[in-house]
Amino acid sequence: MSQAKPLRSSSTGALTGTLRVPGDKSISHRSLMFGAIAVGETVIHGLLEGEDVLHTAAAMRLLGATAERDAAGVWRVRGVGLGGLAEPAQVLDMGNSGTAARLLIGLVASHPITCVFTGDASLNKRPMARVTTPLEQMGARFVSRSGGRLPLTVIGSDRTVPVTYRLPVASAQVKSAILLCGLNTAGTTTVIEAEPTRDHTELMLRHFGATVTTERLEDGALAVSVTGQPELTGRTIQVPADPSSAAFPAVAALLRPGSELVLLEVGMNPRRTGLYDTLVEMGADIAFENRRDLAGEPVADLRVKHGPLKGVVVPADRAPSMIDEYPILAAAAACAEGTTVMLGLKELRVKESDRLAMVAEGLTRCGVRVEVGADDSLTVHGTGRPPQGGATVATAMDHRIAMSFLVLGMASAEPVQVDDGAFIDTSFPGFVSLMNGLGAKIADAA
Structure with missing residues (x-):
């Protein structure tokens, strides 16, 4: 087993640049x-x-x-x-x-x-x-x-x-x-x-x-x-760029004033784009440019700019197209104006961790008001302002939990620390250096 690698993410300025995240x-x-x-x-x-x-x-x-x-x-x-x-x-x-x-x-x-x-x-x-x-x-x-x-x-x-x-x-x-x-x-x-x-x-x-x-x-x-x-x-x-991995810099750019990123060759398979559909419903400034196919898979270049987000209801039938993206959506919802309700999240309980419980616990530690429903729903009450942060969040060896809360730390009033970022490399090798190259402030917290 790899040694735990605590990481801390602090509020940053604008994120800018053009990048291609790793393959799907x-x-x-x-x-x-x-x-x-x-x-x-x-x-x-x-x-x-x-x-x-x-x-x-x-x-x-x-x-x-x-x-x-x-x-x-x-x-x-x-x-x-x-x-x-x-x-x-x-x-x-x-x-x-x-x-x-x-x-x-x-x-x-x-x-x-x-x-x-x-x-x-x-x-x-x-x-x-x-x-x-x-x-x-x-x-x-x-x-x-x-x-x-x-x-x-x-x-x-x-x-x-x-x-x-x-x-x-x-x-x-x-x-x-x-x-x-x-x-x-x-x-x-x-x-x-x-x-x-x-x-x-x-x-x-x-x-x-x-x-x-x-x-x-x-x-x-x-x-x-x-x-x-x-x-x-x-x-x-x-292999197109992974839309699940692209979600992290995309949401980070939406949350940081003055940010603008271009994400190249992101897979746009319609059964994988639930997060992006939801972000657009929330008011996100995302342009899908240069649409084309790579070996039978649709791709596009995403131009993402900072802007205000509003709470929405995410229907249960959207879950299969964004099952891995709920943790990062929850980070966006924590900074949005109003309440976001995510329905039909039962499958999150049997991912790399019980992601539903882990997201709710982490957001609560960061000062966000949340509720987990008996129907496996997640309700996030956003205030239109970044949350307080200032917490250490448990990741339970889950790479997406770690990356989601590091993104939240880029927008929070106080830094957010994750107890272990070692598992990020399972899906997004080079995540920390890539994000820091765009203007983020992620550092070892050991």
């Missing part, structure tokens, strides 16, 4: 995995080189593929073909990444190999039964700790059967795990989702040559189907 984490994970089961070479530009993604690269090597970075920073993956993954000689350590663990569990489940998955203390607390339950119906077997938690052993099968599975909870990770098991399963595997979730898996599988279809059902749900046992061919992938 969701797309980076998938590009390595899909390249590993394709025939030939996959070339990846702009891969996120955070700890989470590097754990995925290491896992694919243990499963028989090659995944290496060249001197120009381009990653090259030589795949083993669909069904060709080898039994690893070591435990697969997925670090802090629930995405990597859940998707890879689905991918190996349709191979006649046995794999043991583990992670750090945070990941080993997260529920995996939501993935293993449908995969057991397909023919794989699992041995896990109580509650379906890691460490977990997958006893895969090359005789898996297709299923039609209705998701009980909106989750792109669960949907993807089932589709990836179905990829190496004869027949058609279908996942039905009541609310659309991230579709990076579907888009990228098509890019590699798979047949993936979506159909709107009579009840309004979406049926996503994959035809099993295609031949996947190596591809070139341009």
